Each structure stands twice: as C-alpha cells, then as structure tokens.
Amino acid sequence: MVTILYFAGLRESLGCAREQVALAGGTATVSSLVDQLRGRSDSWTEAFAPGKRWRVAVNQQMADLATPLRPGDEVAFFPPVTGG
Amino acid sequence: MPRVRVQEADFDVGRELETLAGGRKDIGAIASFVGLVRGENDGDAIAGMTLEHYPGMTEKALESICDEAHARWRLLDTLVIHRVGRLVPGDRIVLVAVASAHRGDAFAACEFIMDYLKTRAPFWKREETPAGSRWVEARDSDDSAAQRWKG
Numbered sequence: 670m671v672t673i674l675y676f677a678g679l680r681e682s683l684g685c686a687r688e689q690v691a692l693a694g695g696t697a698t699v700s701s702l703v704d705q706l707r708g709r710s711d712s713w714t715e716a717f718a719p720g721k722r723w724r725v726a727v728n729q730q731m732a733d734l735a736t737p738l739r740p741g742d743e744v745a746f747f748p749p750v751t752g753g
Numbered sequence: 754m755p756r757v758r759v760q761e762a763d764f765d766v767g768r769e770l771e772t773l774a775g776g777r778k779d780i781g782a783i784a785s786f787v788g789l790v791r792g793e794n795d796g797d798a799i800a801g802m803t804l805e806h807y808p809g810m811t812e813k814a815l816e817s818i819c820d821e822a823h824a825r826w827r828l829l830d831t832l833v834i835h836r837v838g839r840l841v842p843g844d845r846i847v848l849v850a851v852a853s854a855h856r857g858d859a860f861a862a863c864e865f866i867m868d869y870l871k872t873r874a875p876f877w878k879r880e881e882t883p884a885g886s887r888w889v890e891a892r893d894s895d896d897s898a899a900q901r902w903k904g
Contacts, residue, residue: 674807676805676807676875676877677805677877677879677888678877678888722891726807726810726875729807729809729810729813730810730813731873745807745810745875747807747875747877748877748888748891749872749890749891750871750872750873750874750875750876750877750891751871751876751877751878751888751889751890751891752804752806752835752846752847752870752871752874752875752876752877752878753788753835753846753847753867753870753871753874753876
C-alpha cells in the first residue's frame with residue numbers, strides 16, 4: 670500500500686484528498702501508479718491525460734515518472750505551484 | 754526560532770528583521786522581500802484569496818531552498834515566512850530576509866530564494882473574482898526566473 674495525497678485543483682477535480690492504494694504487482698514506479706489511476710474512470714483519465722500539467726512528490730521530495738515506489742511511501746499529486 | 758515558518762498569522766517585518774540581526778556584529782547587510790496580495794489579476798478584481806499548502810513538504814522545500822542559497826553565497830542567516838489561509842488585497846503573503854556581511858550576497862540570495870520558492874515550494878492560490886473563485890495558473894515567467902540561476 671502507498672498513501673496518495675491530492676492537492677488544490679487536482680483534489681477538487683478528482684473529489685479525493687487522500688487515499689490508500691495497493692500497488693499493482695511487479696516493479697512499481699510513479700508511471701505504473703499513474704497508469705493504474707487513469708484506468709479508474711473518465712475523470713481520472715482526464716486529470717492525468719498526456720499534456721496535462723501536474724507534479725508529483727514521493728515522500729515529500731519532488732519526483733518524476735521514473736521514481737520507484739515502495740510500500741509505505743507517501744505519494745502526492747498536485748498542479749504546478751503558485752505561492753509567493 | 755526556525756528560519757522557515759508557514760503560518761496563518763500576519764508577521765511584523767520590522768520585528769522579524771531585528772530578530773534576524775539579533776544584535777550580531779558580523780552582519781553588514783540584510784536584504785528583504787515582502788510579497789503582498791494585489792487587488793487585481795489578469796484583468797479581474799480580486800476580493801481575496803486562499804492559500805493552500807502541503808504540510809511537511811512545504812517546510813522541507815523551503816529549508817532546502819535556504820540550504821541551497823547558503824551553499825551558493827556567503828550568508829550569515831536566512832528567514833522565510835509564508836502565510837496560508839484566506840488573505841485580502843494589501844495583506845502580506847511572504848517575507849524573505851537574508852543576512853550577510855556585504856550587500857551583494859544578500860541581494861542575490863534574496864532574489865534566488867523568491868524565484869525558487871515560486872516554482873518549487875508547494876503552495877497554491879485560489880482567488881476570488883466577481884465571476885467566482887478560480888485556481889491561479891502557474892506562470893511561465895516564474896519558470897524562466899528560476900531557470901536563470903542554473904549553471
């Protein structure tokens with residue numbers, strides 16, 4: 670299992686702030702997790718469609734599609750940041 | 754006092770700068786930046802905005818930006834305060850202050866910290882316009898500003 674957090678506009682469009690997800694078998698990466706999420710429904714496919722701007726962090730460090738995932742990891746998806 | 758704070762409360766710039774100086778005799782320069790909420794964005798009147806963050810990661814990201822500034826310039830201390838929650842035009846959003854022996858390091862590091870904060874620290878603004886509220890889109894100009902510190 671990994672914990673997934675969603676922030677800002679992504680949280681709103683998905684209607685989900687936090688969840689626990691079992692990783693599909695084999696070697697898990699951010700990329701395989703995103704594929705898994707895209708398969709859920711149209712809104713998930715749309716939110717993670719190619720060309721959509723989103724960012725990912727693993728264990729509170731910026732990550733990318735190739736970042737490996739292990740059970741217990743905290744994964745966060747969010748739009749490009751707009752602080753300051 | 755930690756050098757990074759994320760809080761709902763306002764801050765007193767004068768008092769923060771005085772605390773940063775802390776009666777030390779080796780500081781010759783303090784450069785600071787204060788960001789404020791504007792009452793207009795992309796042609797629309799803004800009544801207020803709500804800032805969201807990622808508790809835990811936001812603080813770590815700000816710490817790591819300060820660490821990088823310390824690695825690049827000769828700095829004596831840095832301070833970043835960023836507010837979250839609902840703010841209205843004229844409110845202070847962010848304070849970055851950098852102390853060094855000479856002004857060049859303080860000026861450069863202050864700008865660097867702001868540029869990196871804008872593109873790397875997980876904060877998101879939702880602004881209230883007459884037509885309803887909307888998430889602020891990230892600006893390409895912020896990416897360009899951060900890019901110029903590379904290499």
